[in-house]
Amino acid sequence: MKALTKETLRSINNLPLNKYASIYADIEKETVVQIEQFGLPFEKRPEAFELENRLTELEDCGAVLRNNRKSIVSNGKISSACEACQTGTGSYTSFVSLKCHRDCYFCFNKNQDNYQFYLNNQKNVIEELETLFASGTMLTHLALTGGEPLLHPDEVLSFFQKANDDDPQIHTRLYTAGDLLTEEMLAGLKAAGLNEIRFSIKMEDSPQKQKHILAKIKLAQGYIPDVMVEMPVIPGTEAEMKELLLSLEELGIFGINLLEFCFPLGNAAAFREEGLKLKNPPYDIYYNFWYAGGLAIAESERLCLELVQFSIDNNFKMGVHYCSLENKFTGQIYQQNHDQVLDGTYSFSQTDYYFKTAKVFGRDKKAVRKVLDKKGVPYTENIEYDFLQFPPDAMPFLRNREVDIVISSNVVEMDSDGKSIREVHLELAETKDYKTIQEPYSKEKVNQF
Known part of the structure; x- marks a missing residue:
């Protein structure tokens, strides 16, 4: 996975994706400003x-x-x-x-x-x-x-x-x-x-x-x-x-x-x-x-x-x-997520315990939707932010497509109003992240990411 930094975003010609990722970049920037108010400076950011x-x-x-x-x-x-x-x-x-x-x-x-x-x-x-x-x-x-x-x-x-x-x-x-x-x-x-x-x-x-x-x-x-x-x-x-x-x-x-x-x-x-x-x-x-x-x-x-x-x-x-x-x-993160059941577009990661989901934005949606429909992969569409959301296990079906796939990390939160899903992090999938899966696609694979 590749971090969605300002430098990374400059190389991506996809306006809805850039606008969406900028939300998180702004959150991180605001958090850093708030932390600096405690009176201790940050080191120069290492590679x-x-x-x-x-x-x-x-x-x-x-x-x-x-x-x-x-x-x-x-x-x-x-x-x-x-x-x-x-x-x-x-x-x-x-x-x-x-x-x-x-x-x-x-x-x-x-x-x-x-x-x-x-x-x-x-x-x-x-x-x-x-x-x-x-x-x-x-x-x-x-x-x-x-x-x-x-x-x-x-x-x-x-x-x-x-x-x-x-x-x-x-x-x-x-x-x-x-x-x-x-x-x-x-x-x-x-x-x-x-x-x-x-x-x-x-x-x-x-x-x-x-x-x-x-x-x-x-x-x-x-x-x-x-x-x-x-x-x-x-x-x-x-x-x-x-x-x-x-x-x-x-x-x-x-x-x-x-x-x-x-x-x-x-x-x-x-x-x-x-x-x-x-x-x-x-x-x-x-x-x-x-x-x-x-x-x-x-x-x-x-x-x-x-x-x-x-x-x-x-x-x-x-x-x-x-x-x-x-x-x-x-x-x-494990305690908040491990026993939760979400829809088929989410996968519980055994690596970092976040719920993962894949997203494509703007012009990439049409080609991805066609493949997902053909393979019987579940997905949802968000009109406000112009993206399709689908399980990461379906990424190999898109390995020959020129699309930018974002992997989203999520945490389940419980309060008096019930259960909510908070997205907390975005990364850009790279070619090496397109794992091979056996066809036909099985929805049971969703929880194995």
């Missing part, structure tokens, strides 16, 4: 092929490219909780409160719903669990995060004990900064059946403080089956991060999740002081995503990929997983 080339190099070195190339694993060793996060199915994360004893300048908890309330008040996480189990919700992965969960040690132990008592097959994990962790707490977590613990190491901490956390990590290995580190990767910390990776590999932990560093839409001055800029473009697809983490910082992804390469070059046994901001979005 798209730079990232693709880097990912291909990593794949050639043995890295596993997951979730439509949004999640990169050095050696295939990844937490099952990360795998579940891809679709969100069976996965649930909660918190006792959003209170924290640390004050990270990049923390995005202020973006959470009811932040001020949960800063000073606690959830009844046991009651929350009981409600989940009583509802028949199928859970495979369960987590507690914060704030700092270990500010509430009794509630944490009760939560994981309750989960283990009700269903010991559920994979459980705990997020913590680590400095409040004690051996007594670890013994309690072990007794409660905790499967995984994830430590957050702060690169702004002193070397002594980091050594203290590394000692806690080593201690945890005697109690918890899978010990991990999960942390954002800040541009400019390459040497420190490589040293940390070597230390973690020496400890023999399960793995580390390298998170794309994000701007939480506030505290811009602190980011400017560090010389940081926003990643450009801010999104692959512009949509109202639920994830509260903010916007990706430029150069964090490049460094994350460099660290994955470093781990491969040094034959690390621990898994080194790059989790991009885009990787955080796929569970939402």
